[in-house]
Amino acid sequence: xxxxxxxxxxxxxxxxxxxxxxxxxxxxxxxxxxxxxxxxxxxxxxxxxxxxxxxxxxxxxxxxxxxxx
Amino acid sequence: xxxxxxxxxxxxxxxxxxxxxxxxxxxxxxxxxxxxxxxxxxxxxxxxxxxxxxxxxxxxxxxxxxxxxxxxxxxxxxxxxxxxxxxxxxxxxxxxxxxxxxxxxxxxxxxxxxxxxxxxxxxxxxxxxxxxxxxxxxxxxxxxxxxxxxxxxxxxxxxxxxxxxxxxxxxxxxxxxxxxxxxxxxxxxxxxxxxxxxxxxxxxxxxxxxxxxxxxxxxxxxxxxxxxxxxxxxxxxxxxxxxxxxxxxxxxxxxxxxxxxxxxxxxxxxxxxxxxxxxxxxxxxxxxxxx
Numbered sequence: 001x002x003x004x005x006x007x008x009x010x011x012x013x014x015x016x017x018x019x020x021x022x023x024x025x026x027x028x029x030x031x032x033x034x035x036x037x038x039x040x041x042x043x044x045x046x047x048x049x050x051x052x053x054x055x056x057x058x059x060x061x062x063x064x065x066x067x068x069x
Numbered sequence: 070x071x072x073x074x075x076x077x078x079x080x081x082x083x084x085x086x087x088x089x090x091x092x093x094x095x096x097x098x099x100x101x102x103x104x105x106x107x108x109x110x111x112x113x114x115x116x117x118x119x120x121x122x123x124x125x126x127x128x129x130x131x132x133x134x135x136x137x138x139x140x141x142x143x144x145x146x147x148x149x150x151x152x153x154x155x156x157x158x159x160x161x162x163x164x165x166x167x168x169x170x171x172x173x174x175x176x177x178x179x180x181x182x183x184x185x186x187x188x189x190x191x192x193x194x195x196x197x198x199x200x201x202x203x204x205x206x207x208x209x210x211x212x213x214x215x216x217x218x219x220x221x222x223x224x225x226x227x228x229x230x231x232x233x234x235x236x237x238x239x240x241x242x243x244x245x246x247x248x249x250x251x252x253x254x255x256x257x258x259x260x261x262x263x264x265x266x267x268x269x270x271x272x273x274x275x276x277x278x279x280x281x282x283x284x285x286x287x288x289x290x291x292x293x294x295x296x297x298x299x300x301x302x303x304x305x306x307x308x309x310x311x312x313x314x315x316x317x318x319x320x321x322x323x324x325x326x327x328x329x330x331x332x333x334x335x336x337x338x339x340x341x342x343x344x345x346x347x348x349x350x351x352x353x354x355x356x357x358x359x360x
Contacts, residue, residue, distance in 0.1 A: 001092070002337070003146060003149055003337045003340045003341055003344070004146070006341055006344050007142065007146045007344065010142055010344050010347065010348060010351075013348065013351050014139050014142075014351060017135070017351050017354065017355060020355060020359075021132060021355075021359070024355075024359050028258075028261070031258065032255075032258070036262075040128075040129070040132075044132075047136065051139070054143065058146070061150070062150075065150070065153070065154065
C-alpha cells in the first residue's frame with residue numbers, strides 16, 4: 001500500500017473518530033447539560049467536516065498531479 | 070557499493086526494497102500494539118467493581134494532541150507530494166511543521182499530562198475499612214443507585230513524609246472535589262476535565278489503607294496499561310521526529326540534488342511509519358480518554 005492510499009485510510013478513520021467524539025460530547029451534554037460539551041460537539045463535527053473536505057481536495061490533487069505509487 | 074532497488078522496483082516483488090521493509094516492520098508493530106491493546110481489554114473486562122477508574126484523563130488536552138497528530142500526518146503527505154513535484158522549499162516547510170507537531174505532542178505529554186498524574190495520590194482502602202470513610206465515599210447511596218462502589222480516596226498527599234516514616238500514623242490527603250461531596254448527583258458521573266484538589270484535607274489511618282501511591286504505572290492496572298501504551302507510543306513519536314529531522318537537515322538536500330526520487334522514497338516510507346504511529350493514537354484516544 002502506498003503512502004497516498006494509507007493517507008486516505010487514515011483520514012477516513014480520523015473522520016470517524018471526530019464524529020465519534022462529537023457524538024460522545026452530545027451524549028454527555030444531554031446528561032450534564034454543560035455548554036462546554038456542546039462546544040466540544042460543534043468543534044468535533046466541524047473537524048470531521050474539515051477532514052472530509054480535505055480528503056476530497058487531496059484526492060483531486062493527487063488525480064490532477066497523476067502521482068501514482 | 071550501491072544499494073540496489075532504492076528507486077527502481079525489484080522485478081520479483083514489483084516494489085522498491087524500503088517499501089517491503091517498512092511494511093514488514095509495520096506488521097511486527099501491529100503485533101506489538103495488538104498484544105498491548107488485548108491486554109488492556111482483558112484487564113478491563115476482569116476488573117473488580119470500582120477498580121477501573123473513569124474520567125481521570127483530560128479530554129480537551131487529549132483531543133488537542135489528537136488534532137496535532139492528524140495535522141502532522143497531513144503535512145508529511147504534503148511534504149512527500151512537494152518532493153514529487155520537485156518543490157524542495159515547500160517540502161522543507163511542510164517537514165518543519167511535521168517535526169514541530171511531533172515535538173508539541175511530546176512536550177504536552179511529558180510536561181503536562183504525565184506530571185499531573187505523578188503528583189496525584191490515591192489511597193486504596195481495605196474492604197473492612199470502607200464503612201469508616203463513608204462520609205468521603207458515599208457508597209450507601211451509590212449502592213442504592215446501582216453504581217460501582219468507590220474503593221479509594223484520591224487527591225494531593227499533604228504529608229509525603231508519612232510514606233516513609235512509620236511513626237506517622239495517618240495520611241493527610243487534600244481531597245479531590247468528588248470526595249468532598251460524595252452524595253452530590255453531579256459527582257455520580259466522571260468529569261473529563263482537570264479539576265484541582267480542594268483545600269479539604271482528610272486524615273486516613275495508615276492501617277486502613279491497602280496502598281497509597283501516586284498515579285504512576287505502579288498504582289493500578291489502568292495506569293499500568295496507560296503508561297505502557299502511551300509511553301511506547303511516545304517513543305515511536307520521538308523516533309519519527311528524529312528521522313524527520315535528519316531528512317529535514319541540509320544533509321538530505323544532497324540526496325535530493327543527486328536524485329530527488331530517492332529522497333521522495335525515503336519520505337514515503339517514514340511517512341508510512343508516521344501514519345501508523347498516528348493511527349495507534351487514533352485508537353488510544355477513545356479507549357483511554359472517552360470510554
